[in-house]
Amino acid sequence: MPELDLAAVHLTIEGIRAKGGGVCTVTRGHLATLPRVKKALETKGIRLTPYFVETHFDETFSNFDADHLAKAIKEIESMGGSYYTVLNASPNGHPVSANWPGGEDFFGTPEQIKLQSIAGASIARNIAAKHQKTVVWCHDTFYIYTPIYGTFQDNDESIKWLRVVHSTTLKHDREPVDPDKIGAEYASFYWAKRFPNVRIGTISKFVSDHLVADYAADPATIIPTGNGVDPIDPKYRIRSQDECEAKIEEYNKKLRAEGKERYVIPKDKKILLQFGRPVPYKRLEVTFDAAKELGDDYQAVVVSLGAAPYLEEAADKIGKNCTVINAFDFDLCACIAQLERCVAVPILAKGEPFGLIPAEIRLL
Structure with missing residues (x-):
């Protein structure tokens, strides 16, 4: 018998059935490491059971990921855990009303967020009733x-x-910001002061410093x-220079075959x-x-996560x-x-949360 029966519950908007940006990356990162974490905890007499609870986006959602959904559920269940969804409270099953710099409609109204939060709390508490201790990532x-x-x-x-x-x-929303949303954020940080079993998790030191200074x-x-x-x-390994050059030459051949000689990455230039x-x-x-200002010794290489005619x-x-x-080719x-001749990886987003989102920082 284990000395401690521990449940780990992740409440998320994406990462299992939905692909996307930073939250997806974090969710999938947690899932990928869980088998090793579970094995390590077993040596300490702790039995870890993972659970994932996700907002229910159906097949009509643009970021629905059927292949990963099946694979992830199989992985979760192989560790003795379960996957659940909470009903999407947004109209037509798609979240609305965020005020993001890129115009994305994502998070939903405060009323919708409350419904999601209540549903997530209910599932987490029901799971916790089956275990000695439970940690819930919200x-x-x-x-x-x-x-x-x-x-x-x-x-x-x-x-x-x-x-x-x-x-x-x-840090993320553009003006005019939603005062109700700011109030909800303050409330959640106050709750961590009031209850010893509530804590604030952060994805970077920048976020931590920001919460202390501004909230x-x-x-x-x-x-x-x-x-x-x-x-x-x-995929996060350090590659040899020969491997890097070979990968780039492989892509250059593809560009030449497509008649895009003008986009070939030269071997004799410094890269941004x-x-x-x-x-x-x-x-x-x-x-x-920037490359134009620096002169002919520099080549600007821009990788877009999807077609972008305006970049061409x-x-x-x-x-x-x-x-x-x-x-987007991660390996490339x-x-x-x-x-060695890549001299800079500038991240120039305006209004991005904390400058880097996990989907991008993972490369650096």
Whole structure:
């Protein structure tokens, strides 16, 4: 018999059935490391059972990921855990009403977020009833109220609630910001001061410092919860210069075959690498301007997570020393970034939460 029966519950908006940005990366990073964590805890007499609870996006959602859903459920169940969903409270099953710089409709209204938070808290408490101790990760804004609802009526101190902060209204949303959302954030940070079994999780030191300075969070209540990078995953390995150059030459051949000789990455130039989603606030095209100012010794390489005709137009306007890659290739990006002649990886987003989101910082 184990000395401790421990449940780990992740409440998330994406990462199992939905792909996407930073929250997805963090969720999948936790899932990828769980088999090793479970095995390590067993040597300490702790039996870990993982659970994932996700907002229910159906097959019509643009980021629905059927292949990963099946694979993830199989992985979770192989560790003795279970996967659940909470009903999406948003109209037509798609979240609305966020005020993000790129115009994305994502988080939903405070009323919708409350419904999600209550549902998540209910599932987490039902899971906790089957275990001695439970830790609940409440990822990002959709579950911002969960630690409050989870402790307000009947605080079961065997449950530890982590309000994991990926973004905030003050750093992420553009003006005019939603005062109700700011109030909810303050409430969640106050709750960590009031209840010893509620804590604030953060994805970086930058986030931690921001919460203390701008939201009066108590540093003693903050716990680093990671940013989704699994350092043992081979894709994060350090590559040799020969491997990097070979990968780039392989891609250059593809460009030549497509008649895009103008985008070939030269071997004799210093590289500025920029990558991200092709939305205006990412300012990917600014890297082209930087290469132009620096001169012919530099090549700007911009990798877009999807087709972006405006990037090709910007590159062609400059006319030289610009490469556009209209598909995200993790291995290619890693090889370019690790070249000795890659002198900078500028992240120039305006209004991005904390400058880097986990989907991008994982490369650096």
